[in-house]
Amino acid sequence: MDNELFIQKHQAYFLQTLEKLVSIQSICKNQAQIDQAVDFICQLCKNLFSCQIKIIKTKGSPVILGELNAKANAKKSILFYGHYDVMPAEDVKNWKTDPFKLTLRNGRLYGRGAGDNKGQLLGVIFGLYVYQQLHHGFPCNIKLLIEGEEEKGSLHLQSTVHDLSAAELKEIQTVFVIDGSFNFAGQHVLRLGNRGLLGFEITLTTNKTDAHSGNYGNILANPVLEFYKILSKIYNFAENKVKIPYFYDGIRRVTQDEENILHKLPAVSFKKDNQLDFQNSSDYYKKLMFEPSFNINGIQSGFLGQGIKTIIPGKITARFDCRLVKGQSIKRIEAGLNEQLAAWIKQGTVEIKYLNEIPPYYAGIEDRFIAKIIASIRKVDPQTVIEPIMPGTVPNYVWEQNLKAKVFTIPLANFDQHNHTANENIRLDAYLQGIRIIYELIKLYTD
Amino acid sequence: MDNELFIQKHQAYFLQTLEKLVSIQSICKNQAQIDQAVDFICQLCKNLFSCQIKIIKTKGSPVILGELNAKANAKKSILFYGHYDVMPAEDVKNWKTDPFKLTLRNGRLYGRGAGDNKGQLLGVIFGLYVYQQLHHGFPCNIKLLIEGEEEKGSLHLQSTVHDLSAAELKEIQTVFVIDGSFNFAGQHVLRLGNRGLLGFEITLTTNKTDAHSGNYGNILANPVLEFYKILSKIYNFAENKVKIPYFYDGIRRVTQDEENILHKLPAVSFKKDNQLDFQNSSDYYKKLMFEPSFNINGIQSGFLGQGIKTIIPGKITARFDCRLVKGQSIKRIEAGLNEQLAAWIKQGTVEIKYLNEIPPYYAGIEDRFIAKIIASIRKVDPQTVIEPIMPGTVPNYVWEQNLKAKVFTIPLANFDQHNHTANENIRLDAYLQGIRIIYELIKLYTD
Structure with missing residues (x-):
């Protein structure tokens, strides 16, 4: 039969x-x-x-x-x-x-x-x-x-x-x-x-408590503004590239054979709001499959509820997730992140928590x-x-x-x-x- | 008597x-x-x-x-x-x-x-x-x-x-x-x-909804990273100066007579965490009394609750307050902010709400x-x-x-x-x- x-x-x-x-x-x-x-x-x-x-x-x-x-x-x-x-x-x-x-x-x-x-x-x-x-x-x-x-x-x-x-x-x-x-x-x-996943959370503490912006505006640092300085140590905004040492280590170029496979994937229409620029479907798939991502999935500081609180917040927390591709080493990236923020970590103002560690x-x-x-x-x-x-x-x-x-x-x-x-x-x-x-x-x- | x-x-x-x-x-x-x-x-x-x-x-x-x-x-x-x-x-x-x-x-x-x-x-x-x-x-x-x-x-x-x-x-x-x-x-x-007060809220919307970072990492823009580009249009991180046009217009130098008055104020001890650098009490008072402040009193995007959500958030909101000094014009500053973010406002991705408008x-x-x-x-x-x-x-x-x-x-x-x-x-x-x-x-x- x-x-x-x-x-x-x-x-x-x-x-x-x-x-x-x-x-x-x-x-x-x-x-x-x-x-x-x-x-x-x-x-x-x-x-x-x-x-x-x-x-x-x-x-x-x-x-x-x-x-x-x-x-x-x-x-x-x-x-x-x-x-x-x-x-x-x-x-x-x-x-x-x-x-x-x-x-x-x-x-x-x-x-x-x-x-x-x-x-x-x-x-x-x-x-x-x-x-x-x-x-x-x-x-x-x-x-x-x-x-x-x-x-x-x-x-x-x-x-x-x-x-x-x-x-x-x-x-x-x-x-x-x-x-x-x-x-x-x-x-x-x-x-x-x-792709793998590396998730981490960075907390920057600039002051033990929130402070009144009338009494301390220009005296105490603002953690949100300070945080963007930290962020610019690990991310190049002009080129949209990650600056964490070793982050891109081990990633190899997409081969011609791989390109050929990507070309056979169904065409994508680029209509979603604020989608990053793509020349064609193959570039889109390359970004999505062969390149790591660097994403902030949450950030919070101070007060955004009903009413207004004119405070200088004492701290800011942000959570990140990076989708990883073959060759990247979680341990090396974590070491690189710790290195890059060493001055703040030593000072006691920055704390990093690692949340997800799944290799690609x-x-x-x-x-x-x-x-x-x-x-x-x-x-x-x-x-x-x-x-x-x-x-x-x-x-x-x-x-x-x-x-x-x-x-x-x-x-x-x-x-x-x-x-x-x-x-x-x-x-x-x-x-x-x-x-x-x-x-x-x-x-x-x-x- | x-x-x-x-x-x-x-x-x-x-x-x-x-x-x-x-x-x-x-x-x-x-x-x-x-x-x-x-x-x-x-x-x-x-x-x-x-x-x-x-x-x-x-x-x-x-x-x-x-x-x-x-x-x-x-x-x-x-x-x-x-x-x-x-x-x-x-x-x-x-x-x-x-x-x-x-x-x-x-x-x-x-x-x-x-x-x-x-x-x-x-x-x-x-x-x-x-x-x-x-x-x-x-x-x-x-x-x-x-x-x-x-x-x-x-x-x-x-x-x-x-x-x-x-x-x-x-x-x-x-x-x-x-x-x-x-x-x-x-x-x-x-x-x-x-000092007066100008409070405003900026919301940047990069996508109608949150998206899964596994499916869209490298495809959709991250609003927290995009927000830095907006912030750096209105703030110079290297020099800690506001870049909103007209912001500093109308502010005059502190006179010698005013300096003399500041010198008579009680000495301040600079011990608070992360207090900005001051040479002496007089500089401290000058910053506090005769210079405007630029403060973010709250920022929020995505998810920071219990558990982990690997999302690309769709939007970010930040609230600002600026303490204003004599000479500054609220109307001019608001016009300057609108000018500086005109491209995003026109695009429909940035919305500015004015919250407090109290002249100095x-x-x-x-x-x-x-x-x-x-x-x-x-x-x-x-x-x-x-x-x-x-x-x-x-x-x-x-x-x-x-x-x-x-x-x-x-x-x-x-x-x-x-x-x-x-x-x-x-x-x-x-x-x-x-x-x-x-x-x-x-x-x-x-x-």
Whole structure:
């Protein structure tokens, strides 16, 4: 039987299973439902694959580890990553149907987790199931690692993977992260990396308390004006460049091959208010994927409430986030920032707190295997493109650091899945395409 | 009988009257108590002086206008300004005694309004009373203008004085503002002016909404970084100078005579955190009294609450206050600010709101009458100094603009009067000195 026919025959079952999984409200704070989701997935995998399943305890929600061995003594081992936790659906009044009752409407399956990540997770499980049923076993060892804290920032992923790296996850060469969504043009994407994140907060204290501007205007320094002097030590306003030492160290030029890949990405229209200047879509993508950002996500000093307080504020606080690209070193940048503001730190007027430290990840585009992966996905969606870097931040560095594995991200949900908000959905055809894509990926290992 | 003996004999009465006035809780929002304070003061003046009293209605609390005519047909007319409203005393637990029960303790009279301004107001009334009793009349026409909204920012003072300027307040040459406190060294001061105030708020909008820094970092402009460009159009960070066109127009150099006066002010110790650099006390006073300030009293953008939001904020707002000195024109400065930010205003990204517009006032030090005033006050306190400019802002411009009168401010309360906070007080000796000072001032007009 060919896989297409098999999928058609089992479609009702695939839908019923997703319906059941969506009905379990596996929100992080809901321990009973988390446990029920874990049970359900473990039972499903046991039934489908007769495989070993371990439940790895963490300080938060448990991690499910499934081990599906190859029929012969295959040398290659791959891992699929997904998560079973979902965001709350507290905005119930904005949902057209019950968030925890999967509902088919206009070719889409609506429900919390339908896209993020239950539908994608079942895409993986059923894709493997189709392969196993048609080929009576696997051509490579397959691990399923399914966590329950992705929506909280994967708090224990790093330590869990580290703990498992010596035995259970030894010799994993490749990790497929099945999460996220297609690009805005509706194309499937193969993602080879993501930007990292360095978040920090700077507080400048110029005076122990606020002071009256009538009594102290021209006598005490103003912290907002002083702060811009500090800012100009770490940012060049004229050229819009970061002046933190070592910030740009390790970043390499975009290669011609990478440029070629960017040229294949869908054209962007530049209409958003105050968008920075771009010559063309390729420049836009280069900025977004291959260059670090320097952003202030909050600043506060003094009083801006009702009424007027003519005070000289005593301090100012600003929070920064920098999206990082391959080559940049968080430790070096932090050292550079401390160096640059050393005079103020020594004086006791400036304090720096580091808030986020997530390294970037990039598999590179040179791996010859990439062409094979994209060819597999294109059997299902010929429009599939390579997105070298996802501009946002996910903890894909975890796999590289602990397992020395290459990481590829393949989202199986539509761009308009409305994850985290009301009326989350996965298109029925995207769900079934997902199953086919996983099937095709496993076929790669028969070569 | 000499005035000293007279004051001693009547001391108990002066204290009882202050006790009664303090017991009336004339807080702006308390209409019944405001009315009671007005009645009490009107009745007191009628009893003491058999004078004409008018109650001038305003959209807020009424203004009391007393008219005490000279015994002969004196050409000179002077005005005393005070206020009968007080700040609330909501922090009762911080008061050692009932705020509305005048209490003598360690030579100080404690109570809300004891210093600000009831004690000073009665200093005026009783000073005049002493003069009248000893000299059987006044050598000049005397107006008492006592408002009830000083603690709310004298909301209707300008319009009231304007309305009265054609008749009741015609031909006032001199206004004595009896409010404030001695200098920190405990000396009585004669104030010849005060700095004005220009307050404004600038909002820069770079995007209609906040955006995710992962999706838009390097694509959308950051408003906090953009704001620096705006700020550096109006402020020179390298030289700490304002770049708003016309800002410094009309300001003249401090004269040698003014320098000489500054040299007589008490020495300042420069110990406060992050105080700007000063060579000596005279430079300090020059900055504080004769130079405008440029202060940001609040700035806000994005999110600084619990947790982290990696957003690119859509806008930033900052509030400014500039203390102004004689010569500066509010209208010209506002025009200059609008000019300087014209490109952004035209674009629709910057909006400026003007919040406070209070002109500075300065009588100058050349008036020969000043020497006579200070000599009078020194009869009571030989340490009295001239403070050319009060660094804060009071609406003394009102008298200059509407009456073309010279304004002199003579505070009758001690520096540590704790006005506006708990345990407000006036030193008993300061209260009695105040009566003597007013007596001496009237004597000036017999020449």
